[in-house]
Amino acid sequence: xxxxxxxxxxxxxxxxxxxxxxxxxxxxxxxxxxxxxxxxxxxxxxxxxxxxxxxxxxxxxxxxxxxxxxxxxxxxxxxxxxxxxxxxxxxxxxxxxxxxxxxxxxxxxxxxxxxxxxxxxxxxxxxxxxxxxxxxxxxxxxxxxxxxxxxxxxxxxxxxxxxxxxxxxxxxxxxxxxxxxxxxxxxxxxxxxxxxxxxxxxxxxxxxxxxxxxxxxxxxxxxxxxxxxxxxxxxxxxxxxxxxxxxxxxxxxxxxxxxxxxxxxxxxxxxxxxxxxxxxxxxxxxxxxxxxx
Amino acid sequence: xxxxxxxxxxxxxxxxxxxxxxxxxxxxxxxxxxxxxxxxxxxxxxxxxxxxxxxxxxxxxxxxxxxxxxxxxxxxxxxxxxxxxxxxxxxxxxxxxxxxxxxxxxxxxxxxxxxxxxxxxxxxxxxxxxxxxxxxxxxxxxxxxxxxxxxxxxxxxxxxxxxxxxxxxxxxxxxxxxxxxxxxxxxxxxxxxxxxxxxxxxxxxxxxxxxxxxxxxxxxxxxxxxxxxxxxxxxxxxxxxxxxxxxxxxxxxxxxxxxxxxxxxxxxxxxxxxxxxxxxxxxxxxxxxxxxxxxxxxxxxxx
Numbered sequence: 001x002x003x004x005x006x007x008x009x010x011x012x013x014x015x016x017x018x019x020x021x022x023x024x025x026x027x028x029x030x031x032x033x034x035x036x037x038x039x040x041x042x043x044x045x046x047x048x049x050x051x052x053x054x055x056x057x058x059x060x061x062x063x064x065x066x067x068x069x070x071x072x073x074x075x076x077x078x079x080x081x082x083x084x085x086x087x088x089x090x091x092x093x094x095x096x097x098x099x100x101x102x103x104x105x106x107x108x109x110x111x112x113x114x115x116x117x118x119x120x121x122x123x124x125x126x127x128x129x130x131x132x133x134x135x136x137x138x139x140x141x142x143x144x145x146x147x148x149x150x151x152x153x154x155x156x157x158x159x160x161x162x163x164x165x166x167x168x169x170x171x172x173x174x175x176x177x178x179x180x181x182x183x184x185x186x187x188x189x190x191x192x193x194x195x196x197x198x199x200x201x202x203x204x205x206x207x208x209x210x211x212x213x214x215x216x217x218x219x220x221x222x223x224x225x226x227x228x229x230x231x232x233x234x235x236x237x238x239x240x241x242x243x244x245x246x247x248x249x250x251x252x253x254x255x256x257x258x259x260x261x262x263x264x265x266x267x268x269x270x271x272x273x274x275x276x277x278x279x280x281x282x283x284x285x286x287x288x289x290x291x292x293x
Numbered sequence: 294x295x296x297x298x299x300x301x302x303x304x305x306x307x308x309x310x311x312x313x314x315x316x317x318x319x320x321x322x323x324x325x326x327x328x329x330x331x332x333x334x335x336x337x338x339x340x341x342x343x344x345x346x347x348x349x350x351x352x353x354x355x356x357x358x359x360x361x362x363x364x365x366x367x368x369x370x371x372x373x374x375x376x377x378x379x380x381x382x383x384x385x386x387x388x389x390x391x392x393x394x395x396x397x398x399x400x401x402x403x404x405x406x407x408x409x410x411x412x413x414x415x416x417x418x419x420x421x422x423x424x425x426x427x428x429x430x431x432x433x434x435x436x437x438x439x440x441x442x443x444x445x446x447x448x449x450x451x452x453x454x455x456x457x458x459x460x461x462x463x464x465x466x467x468x469x470x471x472x473x474x475x476x477x478x479x480x481x482x483x484x485x486x487x488x489x490x491x492x493x494x495x496x497x498x499x500x501x502x503x504x505x506x507x508x509x510x511x512x513x514x515x516x517x518x519x520x521x522x523x524x525x526x527x528x529x530x531x532x533x534x535x536x537x538x539x540x541x542x543x544x545x546x547x548x549x550x551x552x553x554x555x556x557x558x559x560x561x562x563x564x565x566x567x568x569x570x571x572x573x574x575x576x577x578x579x580x581x582x583x584x585x586x587x588x589x590x591x592x593x594x595x596x
Contacts, residue, residue: 031438035362036394044393051389053380124376125386127343128433131370132393134342134359292344 038142041133045116045146054115059154062108062196066101066158070166073097078173094177095188095257098166102192102255105158106199106224106248107217109151113203114216116143121211126293136289140208144281147200155196159189159255184257191254191270198251198270198277199224205280208288224248247276294319295340295368295441295472299349302335302496309335311496312349317474317489319440322467324487324504325476328583332496333476334372337445341370353441353472365394369434370443374427379419383410383429386418391436404432424455431462441472448482460486480579494583511578516551518544518558519567526563530554542566 049055077097084092120126133139163178163185170177178185202223207216228249231242243249244263251273253259254266264272295317302310310332317323327333338344340351342358350357353368361367377386387401405411408428413421418429427447434442444463448456463486467473477483483490483504490507492500500507520526523542530536534548546554551570558565 031366031394031396031400031436033363033366034395036364040395041393044389047385047389047392048381051381051385052378119378123378124373125378127372127376128390129393130343131341131358131368131372132365132390134361134364290345292338 036133038138041135041138041142042145044129044132045139045142046149049116049146049150052115052119054119055112055150058108058112058115059150062105062154063158063161065108066099066105066162067165069101069104070098070162071169073100074166074169074175075173078170078175078177081173081175091258092176093256093258094167094170094175095163095184096255097170098163099159099188099192099255101162102159102195102252103225103228105155105196107220109155109196109200110203110206110220110224111213111217112151113147113200113205114207114210114220115213116147116204117207118211118213118216122213130293137285140281140285140288144201144204147204148197151200152193152197155200156190156193158196159192163189178257187266188255188257191266195251195254195270195273198273199248201277202280205277205284208284228252245272247273294355295351295353295443295474296355297336297340297349297351300336300339300346300351301348302332302339302344303347308496310339310346313493313496313498314349315491315498315501317441317472317491319472320467320470321488322463322473322475322486323489323491324483325474325491325493326480326483326487326579327476327478327493327499329478330495331478331493331583333478333493334445335496336493337370337372337443337474337476340443341368341372343372363394363396363437365390365396365437365439367437367439368441368443369437369439370445371427371430371434371447372443372445374423374430377418377421377426377429380417382415383418383421383432384414386429387432387436390433394437396436400436400438404435407435408432423450424452427451427455427459431459439471442466442474444473444475446476446478448477448479456482480574480576484575492579492582494585499582507578508575511575511582514547515571516546516549516554517567517569517571518546518554518565520544520558520563520565522563526558526561529557529561529563 074097081089081092120129129139130136167177167179180186203216203220206219210216210219227242227246231239231246231249233239234242240262250264250269253263253269256266259265263269297316298314300310300313301308313336325333325336335344339346340353340358353361358364358368383405384401387404388398391398391401402411405414408431410425410428410432413425418426421429434444442463447459447463451459463473463475467488475486487504489503490500491498502510517539518526519542521542523538523544527536527538527544530544530546530549534546536544536546539545551568555565555568
């Protein structure tokens with residue numbers, strides 16, 4: 001091969017191999033044969049989420065925050081318990097006190113879900129991803145399933161860790177506390193883990209539509225925290241409706257042991273959240289399928 | 294065989310790709326040539342099912358890309374060498390792509406060795422140089438050992454060593470009987486690589502020809518004549534050829550052989566200091582060919 005810059009000005013005679021049009025190669029033996037399936041795509045997405053550096057940091061961050069907050073919250077709320085009025089003592093919720101860290105953990109899980117999509121757009125790996133698996137439904141579906149495979153067990157670990165730390169801390173402060181054998185405890189732990197997995201899927205749906213990591217995180221903050229904080233300030237009926245049905249607020253009831261009569265029940269609330277996430281995933285699929293990569 | 298029929302991509306008012314029809318044969322390197330913005334990448338993205346065509350079809354071995362039973366085993370593509378998560382290792386990047394098509398892990402090691410990245414396979418791809426990323430992109434394209442390869446501007450930003458490497462790889466792949474389609478906006482890159490040329494401008498097909506025919510059709514021979522008596526020589530040649538003065542003592546003659554010019558000069562008693570045939574570069578021929586398309590575009594922008 002001639003170096004382009006050492007080429008003399010008159011065009012040299014080009015040395016070419018003869019064209020071999022029409023010659024067919026035998027089917028490849030090296031790469032294996034067979035049709036690619038959903039399970040292949042799931043395997044690919046599992047490798048990707050496992051080898052994304054942010055996955056570990058997001059998980060560790062959520063765990064540290066939830067458990068740390070449970071310790072602090074447990075000891076301070078437990079210390080104040082003795083000074084509460086009898087009515088407030090009756091409404092004291094040791095489950096919610098220990099699991100309050102979910103408020104921030106849900107952002108971390110949402111971020112993890114968002115990153116599953118937005119990291120592909122950020123690094124432009126969406127191009128190799130879609131040339132490997134051109135079926136968009138398969139890509140989104142396998143991403144969602146791989147994400148749940150990480151988020152659900154980790155979510156349960158987060159709630160279990162926060163519960164254990166929070167109850168130990170409450171018990172140390174001499175306040176009422178729960179044991180794992182209490183039915184409401186298991187509902188809070190598994191339901192809370194489920195809620196965090198749903199938060200991750202919410203992030204995935206938002207990430208698929210928004211495509212930018214920062215914009216996805218901002219949206220997650222708005223949806224999960226800002227609305228929650230300002231719902232009581234909204235006027236009359238709207239405020240009541242939002243406080244009751246806004247999906248993250250409704251879903252959050254899953255970690256409460258003392259029922260707020262104004263709010264939905266724990267499982268009904270989680271159902272609202274799940275329905276909302278399913279609807280958003282459907283929207284994300286329609287957008288993802290219709291859009292050029 | 295890659296076949297494109299009436300392929301069109303419209304963005305609002307703008308036709309990025311305008312009714313393109315061409316075929317790419319196996320066993321040769323086909324250059325997909327056009328100025329920047331001619332619609333080359335958009336065409337390749339439609340062939341690979343990344344962008345939806347407004348109308349028309351693109352098939353590989355008779356099927357649309359999305360209908361391939363295992364796409365990486367049908368077409369290997371290098372579109373964007375930077376497309377890798379910086380924190381992921383080269384090995385895991387390829388492993389995930391391979392897994393999506395059920396390609397065995399041994400094949401990942403094989404292609405890493407083939408592109409010479411086996412020693413850095415466990416390093417984060419974010420630390421890779423452009424040349425290494427390009428090799429990683431090629432490794433991804435080769436994963437499925439596909440009968441067709443599509444490279445978008447594969448020589449962009451590479452050092453001479455990398456250019457030579459990719460060129461010989463493409464020639465080897467074609468010699469093995471594969472379809473090799475490579476885009477570029479530089480004729481000089483095609484000259485040494487491609488057997489067949491598909492030239493586009495402003496989304497339209499301008500030429501679909503063998504490299505040999507293209508060179509023959511567009512390499513007009515010129516003869517450079519240097520003489521202190523240019524003004525005397527000029528009328529002697531002007532009857533038979535196209536003569537233009539490049540300098541006060543230099544003429545450029547088209548349409549006459551050097552020997553004939555020498556004979557005419559001798560007959561006229563004109564002293565010559567230089568008489569050298571030269572070939573118009575293919576780059577210039579390509580630019581002439583696509584000028585209309587480019588100018589039209591520039592004109593449109595100012596409106």
